[in-house]
Amino acid sequence: MRIVAEHLSYTYNPKSPFAVKALDDVTLTIEEGEFFGIIGHTGSGKSTFVQHLNGLIRLPASKKRRPKRPKAKKGRPAPPATVLTVGEFDLSSKKTDFRALRKRVGMVFQYPEYQLFAETVKEDVAYGLKNFSDKKLTPAETEAAVRAALEIVGLDYGEVAEKSPFDLSGGQKRRVAIAGVIVTKPEVLILDEPAAGLDPLGKREVMELLHRLHREWCKTVVIVSHDMDEIAENCTRAAVFSEGRVVYALPPASLFKMTDELLALGLDIPLTAKLCAALKERGIEVDCDFTVEDLIRKVVALKGENA
Amino acid sequence: MKDVSFGQYYPVKSFVHNMDPRLKLLFLIAYIVAIFLARNFYGLAACLVVLLLAIAFSRVPILKVLRAIRGVLFLVLFTAVINAFFRTGETVYWQYGILCVSKEGIVFSAFLVCRLILLVTCSSMLTYTTTPVSLTDGIESLLKPLTWIKIPVHILADVMSIALRMIPVLMEETERIRSAQKARGGDIEGGGLIKKIRAVVPILVPLILSAFRRADELGDAMDARCYMASKKRTKYKKLRFTWRDLIGFFVGAALITGVVLFNVYEAFLWLPV
Numbered sequence: 001m002r003i004v005a006e007h008l009s010y011t012y013n014p015k016s017p018f019a020v021k022a023l024d025d026v027t028l029t030i031e032e033g034e035f036f037g038i039i040g041h042t043g044s045g046k047s048t049f050v051q052h053l054n055g056l057i058r059l060p061a062s063k064k065r066r067p068k069r070p071k072a073k074k075g076r077p078a079p080p081a082t083v084l085t086v087g088e089f090d091l092s093s094k095k096t097d098f099r100a101l102r103k104r105v106g107m108v109f110q111y112p113e114y115q116l117f118a119e120t121v122k123e124d125v126a127y128g129l130k131n132f133s134d135k136k137l138t139p140a141e142t143e144a145a146v147r148a149a150l151e152i153v154g155l156d157y158g159e160v161a162e163k164s165p166f167d168l169s170g171g172q173k174r175r176v177a178i179a180g181v182i183v184t185k186p187e188v189l190i191l192d193e194p195a196a197g198l199d200p201l202g203k204r205e206v207m208e209l210l211h212r213l214h215r216e217w218c219k220t221v222v223i224v225s226h227d228m229d230e231i232a233e234n235c236t237r238a239a240v241f242s243e244g245r246v247v248y249a250l251p252p253a254s255l256f257k258m259t260d261e262l263l264a265l266g267l268d269i270p271l272t273a274k275l276c277a278a279l280k281e282r283g284i285e286v287d288c289d290f291t292v293e294d295l296i297r298k299v300v301a302l303k304g305e306n307a
Numbered sequence: 308m309k310d311v312s313f314g315q316y317y318p319v320k321s322f323v324h325n326m327d328p329r330l331k332l333l334f335l336i337a338y339i340v341a342i343f344l345a346r347n348f349y350g351l352a353a354c355l356v357v358l359l360l361a362i363a364f365s366r367v368p369i370l371k372v373l374r375a376i377r378g379v380l381f382l383v384l385f386t387a388v389i390n391a392f393f394r395t396g397e398t399v400y401w402q403y404g405i406l407c408v409s410k411e412g413i414v415f416s417a418f419l420v421c422r423l424i425l426l427v428t429c430s431s432m433l434t435y436t437t438t439p440v441s442l443t444d445g446i447e448s449l450l451k452p453l454t455w456i457k458i459p460v461h462i463l464a465d466v467m468s469i470a471l472r473m474i475p476v477l478m479e480e481t482e483r484i485r486s487a488q489k490a491r492g493g494d495i496e497g498g499g500l501i502k503k504i505r506a507v508v509p510i511l512v513p514l515i516l517s518a519f520r521r522a523d524e525l526g527d528a529m530d531a532r533c534y535m536a537s538k539k540r541t542k543y544k545k546l547r548f549t550w551r552d553l554i555g556f557f558v559g560a561a562l563i564t565g566v567v568l569f570n571v572y573e574a575f576l577w578l579p580v
Contacts, residue, residue: 017318056486099492107490115487117512127509131492166516180491 001087001104001187001220003030003053007080009244010048010057022048024244035214036222037231037252040241041266046224047110049241050190053086053222054105055098086188103132106186106218110193112177116165122146124165125180132184149183150176152217153209171202175209182217189218193225203227207234232256232270232290240265253289317435323365324436327552328445330559335433337563342425344570351421353566358429360562367435375431376424383423390416439471441544448546462536469525477518484513 010023022045030036040046051057059082084091089101109115118124125146129137137145147157153175160168165176174194182189194210195203207230214221225231231238232252239249242265248255256262256273263269269277272290279286279299286302288294323331338357345351362372376383396411434442447464454460488494488509 051486054490056489102490102492107487109483109487109490112487114517115484115509115513117509127488127493128491184492 001089002032002085003028003087003188003220003222004083004085005029005049005052006083008049008052008059008082008084010045010052012048022244023052026244026246028239028246028249030220030222032219034220034222035211035234035236036220037235037238038222038224038241039226039228039231039238039267041226044241045244046241047192050107050192050222050224052084052091053188053190054102054107055091055096056107059084059092099132103184104186105188105190106181106184108178108181108189108191108194110196112181113165113170113173116173116177116180119164120162121150121165121168121176122161124176125149125183128180129183145183146179149179152182152212153179154205155179171198171205174198174202174206178209182213185217187218188220188222189213190222191224194223195225195227195230203230210234226268228256228268228270229272232272233292240267251289252291256290315434316438317367317371319366321364321366321436322551322555323361323432325551326436326555327546327548328437328441329448329546330548330552330556331433331437332442332445332449334559334563335429337560337567338429339426341563341566341570342422342429344567345422346570348418348421350566350570351418351425353569354425357562357566358425358432361429361432365432365436367432372428372432372435375427379423379427383420386423387416387420390419440468441546443468443471444542444544444546459536461540465536473518473521476521477514480517481510481514484510484517 006027008023008026009021012018012020012022022043024045026045026049028049038046038050048057052059082092086101086105089096091101116124118127122143126142129142129145146161150157150160155172155175160172160176165173168176178191178194189210191210195206198206210221210223211234223230223235235252237249237251238255240247240255240262247265248258248261252270256269259269259273259277270290272288272292272295275295276286276288276290284302286295286298288298338354341357342351342354345354362369391408391412392406394409394412394415395407396409398410399407400410401408437445443464446467447460450458450460450464485494493506493509
């Protein structure tokens with residue numbers, strides 16, 4: 001499903017002293033099949049944006065039947081209308097079937113292990129399945145779906161299914177929580193800081209898991225992250241959010257060339273980009289796509305030329 | 308999260324906001340006494356004038372203040388209905404068994420409703436204009452005499468300020484967990500009672516767990532900074548009685564005394580009832 005947002009704005013607590021403008025005229029398209037990254041500071045609007053994508057935050061419904069077209073003010077052109085579509089779902093319409101949308105757009109929140117509640121892992125994973133299926137599933141169907149979900153996140157069904165989710169380790173809990181979202185096989189999977197709070201190995205395992213899901217189950221994966229290495233290493237394209245606006249939306253290979261611009265926004269750059277910059281200072285130009293593997297290959301190749 | 312109007316701080320700068328919380332607390336108590344001393348609508352009207360003055364000086368929008376009533380709307384309606392139907396009087400309009408609608412009953416229930424609304428709005432004025440932290444400081448300071456009879460006032464104040472501090476945090480947490488479960492197709496909207504109760508479990512269990520986790524973490528953090536409940540603690544923000552408070556004291560005291568005197572002696576003023 002293709003995600004299109006045009007001129008999307010959102011304000012929390014409008015018309016009150018607590019009003020915060022979270023999104024300011026955001027225009028962004030995420031194509032089907034992308035492994036998309038969203039970067040930004042806390043409060044840059046990235047979480048607000050992704051929560052729009054499965055209708056957890058809704059566009060303010062216009063009271064008129066037709067979508068309201070903002071009127072032109074004197075001397076200024078009319079502000080363009082807001083568009084927000086995910087596949088065939090038009091999220092600016094009131095009639096959208098949000099349940100159907102949420103079934104196809106899975107959302108994993110930050111620290112998803114804090115949403116576990118059931119007595120057994122099996123029940124917890126099956127929760128979304130039961131909510132989304134229109135008919136009553138047979139125990140065999142449920143078990144098959146839960147087994148498949150647990151296995152793709154790298155857990156052994158026989159070992160964990162009957163356990164309490166609270167008896168598992170941190171990394172395992174997170175996998176169970178992710179399994180609980182992907183059990184309905186959503187086409188788009190959105191994850192807010194999927195690797196936050198994990199050790200380096202756990203982080204790598206989660207990213208590997210996401211690639212596996214991207215290959216086999218979910219056509220589009222969107223991750224929100226402030227770990228630049230994670231973005232450089234994994235994403236096909238990344239958008240930079242700052243103060244509610246999209247500043248850049250580029251593949252990491254071109255995005256992280258703009259070292260100065262990113263630093264000026266108060267963002268970090270990946271280690272590989274720092275290394276490239278350090279090499280450049282010493283007169284060595286390395287043109288890589290900022291993945292560790294590519295950087296090593298290019299440096300080794302350069303060394304071969306110079307020898 | 309957006310709709311808890313009752314008992315929420317309204318952040319603007321004003322004379323009432325800056326007033327010493329102890330003074331505000333004492334005024335609130337005195338004012339409530341004045342409301343209860345009022346025996347008729349004239350008394351309540353006098354109370355209302357003082358309240359309106361306070362609202363005007365606090366720069367809290369009046370609509371915002373009135374929203375506080377919504378929280379107790381059921382109680383207000385209940386009181387009104389009970390009193391209008393069960394109180395007998397001289398001029399009876401309609402009677403059926405013990406149900407009776409009389410002129411006196413209607414007047415009395417209107418009186419009670421006005422009194423309730425005044426009580427609720429004046430209490431919420433305190434929380435609109437006083438942050439929970441300074442409110443706790445004020446309560447602690449006012450309850451200080453209780454330490455003479457070995458009541459650990461400062462510990463109670465700490466407990467209260469932590470509890471107040473955690474309300475918005477837990478609200479936010481609830482919203483987050485609810486969103487997460489909504490994304491998995493679970494929602495508490497719609498369905499019968501049983502269905503609703505079952506739908507609450509996936510939100511309640513993680514919420515309680517997180518409350519315990521937070522309590523543990525906070526306990527550890529306080530321990531790590533050598534928090535000792537038994538020691539005498541210094542304060543970051545000391546309450547000071549300033550010249551502004553003095554003005555506030557005289558104005559407020561004069562007004563409330565006026566209302567009290569009015570309510571006590573209005574019987575001698577021969578006003579038509």
